[in-house]
Amino acid sequence: MPPAKSPALRPSHLPPVELYRPADLGELLAHAADGVHLLAGGTDLVVWASQCGEPRRLAWIGSIDQLQTLDITSDRAHIGAAVTLSRIVRSGQFRSLAPAVVDGAAVVGSVQLRNQATLVGNVCTASPGGDTIPALHVHDAALDIVSAAGDRRSVKISDFVHGPGQTGLNTGEVVTGVTLRGLGQREGSAFSRFTQRNALDLAIASVAACLSFESDGRTVARAHLSMGAVGPTVLDADEAARSLVGHPLEPARLRNCADLTAECCRPITDHRASADYRRQLVRTLTMDVVDAAAERAIPGWLAVEAP
Amino acid sequence: MQVTLRVNGKLSEVPPSFIGRRLLDYLRAELGLTGVKEGCGEGDCGACTVLVEGQPMCSCLLLTGVLDGREITTIEGLPETFLAQFSAACAEYGAVQCGYCTPGIAVMAAWLQAGGSEVSAQPITKLLEGNLCRCTGYQQIIEALSALQ
Numbered sequence: 287m288p289p290a291k292s293p294a295l296r297p298s299h300l301p302p303v304e305l306y307r308p309a310d311l312g313e314l315l316a317h318a319a320d321g322v323h324l325l326a327g328g329t330d331l332v333v334w335a336s337q338c339g340e341p342r343r344l345a346w347i348g349s350i351d352q353l354q355t356l357d358i359t360s361d362r363a364h365i366g367a368a369v370t371l372s373r374i375v376r377s378g379q380f381r382s383l384a385p386a387v388v389d390g391a392a393v394v395g396s397v398q399l400r401n402q403a404t405l406v407g408n409v410c411t412a413s414p415g416g417d418t419i420p421a422l423h424v425h426d427a428a429l430d431i432v433s434a435a436g437d438r439r440s441v442k443i444s445d446f447v448h449g450p451g452q453t454g455l456n457t458g459e460v461v462t463g464v465t466l467r468g469l470g471q472r473e474g475s476a477f478s479r480f481t482q483r484n485a486l487d488l489a490i491a492s493v494a495a496c497l498s499f500e501s502d503g504r505t506v507a508r509a510h511l512s513m514g515a516v517g518p519t520v521l522d523a524d525e526a527a528r529s530l531v532g533h534p535l536e537p538a539r540l541r542n543c544a545d546l547t548a549e550c551c552r553p554i555t556d557h558r559a560s561a562d563y564r565r566q567l568v569r570t571l572t573m574d575v576v577d578a579a580a581e582r583a584i585p586g587w588l589a590v591e592a593p
Numbered sequence: 594m595q596v597t598l599r600v601n602g603k604l605s606e607v608p609p610s611f612i613g614r615r616l617l618d619y620l621r622a623e624l625g626l627t628g629v630k631e632g633c634g635e636g637d638c639g640a641c642t643v644l645v646e647g648q649p650m651c652s653c654l655l656l657t658g659v660l661d662g663r664e665i666t667t668i669e670g671l672p673e674t675f676l677a678q679f680s681a682a683c684a685e686y687g688a689v690q691c692g693y694c695t696p697g698i699a700v701m702a703a704w705l706q707a708g709g710s711e712v713s714a715q716p717i718t719k720l721l722e723g724n725l726c727r728c729t730g731y732q733q734i735i736e737a738l739s740a741l742q
């Protein structure tokens with residue numbers, strides 16, 4: 287019998303791509319203006335290129351020093367576009383400033399993935415279930431963008447992501463980093479997601495919360511809630527957040543807030559979960575993350591509340 | 594563009610045809626380091642795990658051209674003494690069946706033994722999330738790796 291024909295290249299094999307390694311931002315912008323796709327950690331892009339053979343021309347941002355900075359001050363952080371998730375997870379200083387973002391970064395993929403993937407790449411992929419995005423919402427993050435002409439603009443994350451895989455980035459523009467607000471006094475933040483597997487799985491639903499308390503340590507001063515994987519983009523649950531403000535965080539109020547997030551989310555039914563199931567998850571996750579954020583704001587807050 | 598890597602301690606200049614290809618392809622097809630396995634080619638299984646500057650990464654998602662000047666370690670480059678301990682532990686706990694995931698696990702085990710972690714007090718199960726095994730059910734692997742620490 288003749289030997290079986292050797293199989294064609296498996297579809298996941300990456301056809302050779304044309305790779306550029308710009309030395310500075312100017313060169314990178316010139317490539318972007320020329321329609322070359324930007325390559326950060328490649329954990330999305332190399333998978334796409336392997337599966338569909340597109341894009342074929344890539345400019346790597348990792349060789350540009352100024353995009354490598356992770357700049358942390360007492361009240362804000364700037365995360366350069368080439369900063370990996372593992373650098374974020376490992377930074378104790380960053381964890382104190384924006385714990386919800388660390389919660390999100392820490393569940394992306396695996397150790398190997400986090401060593402490669404960037405935070406900015408996670409945002410630019412604009413997946414409704416991107417695990418760092420809800421936390422960036424509640425930390426009032428903004429994308430720092432520069433155009434081919436050198437013009438700079440800053441875009442709030444909620445305005446940046448337009449739909450699944452769609453961002454407000456114009457051709458030729460490059461994201462240089464993300465700037466976010468750090469926690470203030472008596473303020474805490476947290477993120478949690480639900481997945482079918484414990485790892486290497488995309489969120490069925492996720493919620494992030496950031497809340498601060500008045501000087502009495504009981505009354506909620508400010509609240510921000512954001513939900514992932516239950517709409518075409520990450521959604522803010524403004525009404526639910528407002529319902530907490532000006533009141534002590536009592537169990538009945540927390541339950542009511544969780545009901546409001548479940549009402550305002552816009553989940554779909556797909557092969558991973560039904561819309562109804564996602565709604566229930568949003569309710570439960572809201573209780574969890576508000577609780578966790580409050581605990582980070584005022585350690586032992588539950589004890590404070592006990593009658 | 595010139596790209597030179599240090600693979601398992603040896604300098605190797607990457608031919609232009611491999612600069613825009615995956616590190617996995619370069620290691621296997623050009624350098625013959627076939628201990629590095631391709632399971633999924635999509636970052637899911639960890640069979641292709643190598644150390645880049647001492648940190649585990651998926652060689653199926655790295656383009657060779659972005660690694661200029663970097664030190665790469667594959668299972669072939671792990672110290673003999675470590676490999677002896679690793680295989681003894683695998684034999685004792687039954688941590689290898691078909692063996693396809695084993696090179697990736699070995700690289701992770703070497704990283705763990707060298708003190709690898711992301712934050713303090715992470716259990717091995719968390720650190721091995723990126724390494725799939727279709728045979729053992731993991732328990733034996735976790736036991737073998739715990740014994741090695």
Ligand SMILES: Cc1cc2nc3c(=O)[nH]c(=O)nc-3n(C[C@@H](O)[C@@H](O)[C@H](O)COP(=O)(O)OP(=O)(O)OC[C@H]3O[C@@H](n4cnc5c(N)ncnc54)[C@H](O)[C@@H]3O)c2cc1C
Nearest residue numbers: 326327328329330331367395404407408410416417461636
């Ligand atoms: C096995 C596996 C598991 C995963 N699990 C999760 C998970 O649990 N949760 C999750 O949220 N994600 C998950 N992901 C996806 C996650 O790894 C990516 O979203 C990652 O964060 C993207 O970053 P990157 O640096 O790899 O980006 P790349 O893949 O390099 O780029 C992604 C996109 O962003 C664009 N881009 C990158 N940088 C810039 C810039 N500076 N300016 C403009 N555009 C830019 C690129 O052009 C590209 O379109 C997983 C991926 C894999 C392969």
Ligand code: FES
Nearest residue numbers: 632633634639653
């Ligand atoms: S082959 Fe690289 S992770 Fe599966």
Ligand code: FES
Nearest residue numbers: 690692726727728
């Ligand atoms: S031993 Fe077969 S995949 Fe792990």
